[in-house]
Amino acid sequence: MLIAQQEMLDWRGTGMSVMEMSHRGPEYTSIAEQAEADLRDLMGISDDYAVLFLQGGASSQFSMIPMNLLHGHTHADYLNTGAWSEKAIAEASRYTKVNVVVDAKPSHYRTIPDKAEWQLSDNPAYVHYTPNETIHGLEFAEIPEVGDATLVADMSSTILSRPCDVNRFGLIYAGAQKNIGPAGLCIVIVRKDLMGKTLPGTPVMFDYKIHADNGSMYNTPATYSWYLAGLVFQWLKQQGGLQGMAEINQRKAAKLYAAIDGSDFYANPVDVRYRSWMNIPFTLANSDLDKQFLADAAKEGLLTLKGHRDLGGMRASIYNAMPEAGVDKLIWFMSEFERRFG
Amino acid sequence: MLIAQQEMLDWRGTGMSVMEMSHRGPEYTSIAEQAEADLRDLMGISDDYAVLFLQGGASSQFSMIPMNLLHGHTHADYLNTGAWSEKAIAEASRYTKVNVVVDAKPSHYRTIPDKAEWQLSDNPAYVHYTPNETIHGLEFAEIPEVGDATLVADMSSTILSRPCDVNRFGLIYAGAQKNIGPAGLCIVIVRKDLMGKTLPGTPVMFDYKIHADNGSMYNTPATYSWYLAGLVFQWLKQQGGLQGMAEINQRKAAKLYAAIDGSDFYANPVDVRYRSWMNIPFTLANSDLDKQFLADAAKEGLLTLKGHRDLGGMRASIYNAMPEAGVDKLIWFMSEFERRFG
Numbered sequence: 001m002l003i004a005q006q007e008m009l010d011w012r013g014t015g016m017s018v019m020e021m022s023h024r025g026p027e028y029t030s031i032a033e034q035a036e037a038d039l040r041d042l043m044g045i046s047d048d049y050a051v052l053f054l055q056g057g058a059s060s061q062f063s064m065i066p067m068n069l070l071h072g073h074t075h076a077d078y079l080n081t082g083a084w085s086e087k088a089i090a091e092a093s094r095y096t097k098v099n100v101v102v103d104a105k106p107s108h109y110r111t112i113p114d115k116a117e118w119q120l121s122d123n124p125a126y127v128h129y130t131p132n133e134t135i136h137g138l139e140f141a142e143i144p145e146v147g148d149a150t151l152v153a154d155m156s157s158t159i160l161s162r163p164c165d166v167n168r169f170g171l172i173y174a175g176a177q178k179n180i181g182p183a184g185l186c187i188v189i190v191r192k193d194l195m196g197k198t199l200p201g202t203p204v205m206f207d208y209k210i211h212a213d214n215g216s217m218y219n220t221p222a223t224y225s226w227y228l229a230g231l232v233f234q235w236l237k238q239q240g241g242l243q244g245m246a247e248i249n250q251r252k253a254a255k256l257y258a259a260i261d262g263s264d265f266y267a268n269p270v271d272v273r274y275r276s277w278m279n280i281p282f283t284l285a286n287s288d289l290d291k292q293f294l295a296d297a298a299k300e301g302l303l304t305l306k307g308h309r310d311l312g313g314m315r316a317s318i319y320n321a322m323p324e325a326g327v328d329k330l331i332w333f334m335s336e337f338e339r340r341f342g
Numbered sequence: 343m344l345i346a347q348q349e350m351l352d353w354r355g356t357g358m359s360v361m362e363m364s365h366r367g368p369e370y371t372s373i374a375e376q377a378e379a380d381l382r383d384l385m386g387i388s389d390d391y392a393v394l395f396l397q398g399g400a401s402s403q404f405s406m407i408p409m410n411l412l413h414g415h416t417h418a419d420y421l422n423t424g425a426w427s428e429k430a431i432a433e434a435s436r437y438t439k440v441n442v443v444v445d446a447k448p449s450h451y452r453t454i455p456d457k458a459e460w461q462l463s464d465n466p467a468y469v470h471y472t473p474n475e476t477i478h479g480l481e482f483a484e485i486p487e488v489g490d491a492t493l494v495a496d497m498s499s500t501i502l503s504r505p506c507d508v509n510r511f512g513l514i515y516a517g518a519q520k521n522i523g524p525a526g527l528c529i530v531i532v533r534k535d536l537m538g539k540t541l542p543g544t545p546v547m548f549d550y551k552i553h554a555d556n557g558s559m560y561n562t563p564a565t566y567s568w569y570l571a572g573l574v575f576q577w578l579k580q581q582g583g584l585q586g587m588a589e590i591n592q593r594k595a596a597k598l599y600a601a602i603d604g605s606d607f608y609a610n611p612v613d614v615r616y617r618s619w620m621n622i623p624f625t626l627a628n629s630d631l632d633k634q635f636l637a638d639a640a641k642e643g644l645l646t647l648k649g650h651r652d653l654g655g656m657r658a659s660i661y662n663a664m665p666e667a668g669v670d671k672l673i674w675f676m677s678e679f680e681r682r683f684g
Contacts, residue, residue, distance in 0.1 A: 005347060008347045008350065015643065019523065019570075023525065055397040055398045055402075055526055056398050057561045057562055059561035060398075060545065060547045062546070063545030063546060064545075094543070095543065175561075177562050181361065182361060183564055183565040184397055184562075184567055185526075199543070201436070201437065203545070204401065204404070204433055205399075205405065206545065220519050220525045220526075221526070222397070222564060223519075223526065224524060224526070224566065224567070225566070304367070
């Protein structure tokens, strides 16, 4: 962010802000291409995949995926493990028959039923899942095994938090505002052979191939968000890449869960096998203290700890941008709060 | 921009960057609501209209408009006055029959045929036009009279450049990157009674009513672009609002056309009745000098003067953000260049 501030009015001596640049000029083109190259490098993305920098968030992908990937199939498979899965399923159901392979809702999204209970269909257009669910803090421990089916993942909240074997996926998408940074940018990594066969009536802006053929510049892209994402990619490379981030993120999550589990005052209800590295919901033994907890935390600069309105309690979202020292401070604060009120 | 830079890492003492704020938190909500209020104030937008801050640019609107406004009609009317009109027509034709009311293409987009020749249809879903065409610099001198029909305008390159009687329109849209500033934001002003009747298969993110019902926060919006747009709205109010901008913009355009018309070395081919205030294409008497002109101009800090690839020559885009002194400098440079090479 300091780099962004320093460069805001004058990008590398050009006298231009990145925001003033023509997206087709050589200055911006170099920024855009470097960002894509750095992302390909970080994630190990081969030339078999297009990397798209789109607008409209993951919510647009909920429609774009069936509109681009149905390819005449009668149905698609979806795993339901939380609120984002539900939204993806609701939108896909407007375009095709959805087979719900596994449903974590009966457990209140606290666990994922065992693989033996999954009902994968024959010949689905694709299999869609959400590796991490941000509201309930429920996360797959590994990539689901789906045989020859095309696997599609909403990685909005986990992309770049650890290494990822892209070759196991047909399509990966991620709204950038959680683990990358700027809102208004959605990254799509899609196997090239899957593009170009859209449903009739698909808007031109919802056609992956149009964007791929135009280097994500069919129209003016979200130039500044793309630039900021590029700065994040460079920062991640300096942190030791995704292996480095995985070590930091695993350590951050492990110590926060240890603090919660080691206390009778705090609790996290999620099956330990499927606990999120990114979003850690927890409750206080006495919910009457919730407001006090939030107010005192804010005084320490610990913000946005309020749990989602559907769930109540607290939620710590510890994405890539949250430094380990921030987690340490939260743990210290929780311990102090428990000492005073526990 | 200075304000944006000063506030980048700490918005008004919150310790948070606007980019870090939750879009549902009170800090960001106040920014978003103020921006809408300032835009309503500047343009005189009544409560009969929803004001939406969307993603996807004008190119997404090319599909959203028919998907939302056809309302069972058999066709829509489009005026063709340039490249952006053509794109809008091509996309709309995928959803309905398009009646081209008037076609400026035979004149190479240098004039608009007289009203007497227009072929408005009976009972169109709406009438779409592009008040200003950026490539050829062709602009309507006034709002077309279309009787009771719903008028729709792509104001990407003219919004906020002068006063506008919003009540004459059913829908106004504008990609923000030309006359407002940040790329990745598209403003839609739509009469409320027109929303809520979409074509089957319309993606949820392409439904105006969903966005209106959620205050443009059905999903995470382009938060930073929305914030920057709000700064621009406040700046415009300080410049005397749209009447003040109209006087400046008219003066800027008039003096640049006077310089072109007063020279045998430069020429602009557009019918004087339909010349753009915003985009002024011009040619040099000897096109062999084009490269020299661009190189010398760049040395004076006069950038992005190269004409569109379809047209060649030069193009001065003098949107709101271009100060009058910038136009004066361009005129001075053109005169010097003519003196040396003319």
